[in-house]
Amino acid sequence: MREPRPGPLAGVRVFDLTLWMVGPWAGQQLGALGADVLHVERPGTPPGRLGNVPPDVAGTSAGYLAWNMNKRGLGLNLKDPAHVQAGLDIAAQCDVFLVNMRPGVADRLGLGYEAVRARHPGVVYCDINGWGHEGPMAASPGSDGVIQGYCGFWSLNGQDGEFYRHYTQLDASTGNLVVLGVLAALHHQRRTGEGQCIRISMLKAAMTVQAVPLALTLAGEKLRPRGGQSQLTAPDDIYTTADGLHLGISVTDDAQWRGLCRALDRPGLQAEFGTNAERLASPALGEQVRAAIAANTRPYWLWRLRAERVPHAYPLTFDELKHHAGVHALGLLPTVPTPSWGPLTTGGSPWRFGRHATSWTAPPLAGEHTAEIGAEFGVRLP
């Protein structure tokens, strides 16, 4: 008998009919929180064909492995009506249904909201796509790089606007907002018995994540990339110390500004630039701080800034993070044993609950758990 997953969502069942990144990422988080997530793949899909984001790890795309942990594998051939029927029989017993197909495709397959709701009126059905259900781009493919470029995310990065390369951002944050919407709808469902359909697009989620710069733009402000500098507060930048090392300092309020002036031994600066607006508007202040920081070593500044409670940090490397006591203390970067791919290190849970565990387990092979799921749900799979 299968051990139930621990976590605050223990007992919640999720039918995960998702592809690529956004949907799988959402299902994976629900699984980390304890839900029983049934991830659908075409039966018999070889490990080398599960996803195609390079590199492969032991023959399978790192993308598939990084986005499908914490799930069981359910094999369904959606072109076979008998398989679709079996899928509906299982979905009718699930609390949540996740799908990220282009608009209309799930309906055509017989797995749209109306079809699932007819079997289970209380279902929380979440329909995710790239660009929304209306408009000239509704049928266009959406991916993280495309959305980053289109949605202005590049326009504030670095010195001249650039792709936040090698770092999934707006696909993963869409998945995060999917999870939040689903959990809120489950709360309503538990209270009232009422299910519903949630629609969300990568476009809208990307704009939600960028709500602050977009609101500034709507108010007529012209934002430009500022290198390491904040758009909102100053001094808040990446500096170089006398030993040639990088050090970030963030002054986000007047108390921290007073602390920085003490740390710099420059009490006169404090009154000269008394408000954040004055500090932000003054390139001269930026240069003065830059020169002051360049006059001493990083260990010296770490000592002074910590004593004055001025927010600061220096960049860690991936290797340093893997062995960092703070990372281990929070249970981050867990290494997950897997039977097919060896040990996989992943990011881990962003939440720690006082009363509940969260867990990260191996991603499934396509259809790996079809037989046991069929038996548990009382559904005969053709």
Add this chain to the structure above:
Amino acid sequence: MSDTRGPLDGVRVVEIAEGVAGPQAGLLLADLGAQVCKLEPPAGDRSRAWRDGELVFRVLNRNKAGAVVTGTADALALARQADVVVIDTDALARWPALAPLVDEPVNVVLRISLFGAEGPMAGLPVAELPAQLLAEATASVGDAAHPGRAGVDIGSTYAGIFGAQGVCAALLAGGPDVVDVSLVGALLMMRSTLWVALSSPDEWWGFHLESYHRPPFRGYACADGRVYFDMRHAASVDWDAFLTELGLTGARDDPRQREIMMGGAGPGARYADAATPVWEQAFRRMTMAEVTEVVTRHGGDVFRVNDYPQLLAEPQVAAAGNVAPARGAVPAHIRPPWEFSATPVPDATAAPPLGGAIADAGWTTGGTS
């Protein structure tokens, strides 16, 4: 019994947090229909002084009621009446008398920190740039000599989203609980693809592995702007015809250059860095519309690289309908991303002015007073 007050209607939240991360969590809960009361120090949330004017504060704190903390006993009492408390470690450091909220929880408490509320990195002030540096995010912007930052406050924003998730999960489980979310943890989790790719890759390539040695990518320059293009979704490409039409006959005729162009069509492609300047030789002579016409005809995809004003002018954004115009004291802003069929999210109300007594805050039946 559908309502138009959001799926979290009836959930009462006290928020004692400043800046972006904690207020972002409170805002998302408010967007979802929770009744949020924000408690500020007498000088106000630090974001009231950000940029120039209170716009950042008003965007992050709309849909909330508010009061000022003059005595911690009142704040503690109000927080204990709530279903949810959102608090950051800066507030716990400022007001040690609020420690019982997390030490002896009576409701769901979300505690936001930079890098853990306990453990070796506990007690650090919550701020965006330190989180990006500690989580190695800055290695992916700029170059080794000039590390940059993500222009969007991703560490704080993601921590806010994960925090709201954690609150909802704890509410579903029932009973009091303390949910800890850190900015560094949020950023490390968001980088899971890279961490898995680093585990034991079969081959050392792929955009998730090359953070250190790829130059910044800024899109493909055309005569009148920059585009993103790739050929990934093309069923098949007639490369001879495509390269000929673009005037890239050198790439067509030289087998090595041809290999680089075919494997470098798109920023995530194997030879993208070598191929990009060659694609740009053709694209710079063409408008974005002309590039779009040619590339899509050959099966590829082209998207414009926008800044924010250009994004807001896009027809697709108009179709999405998620830009809310200014209304009274509510500034123009981006609406929440969800369309709930049964529990539409409520319209925004204005952020609280600074001031107000805790005795007058709190909730009456049906919402905030």
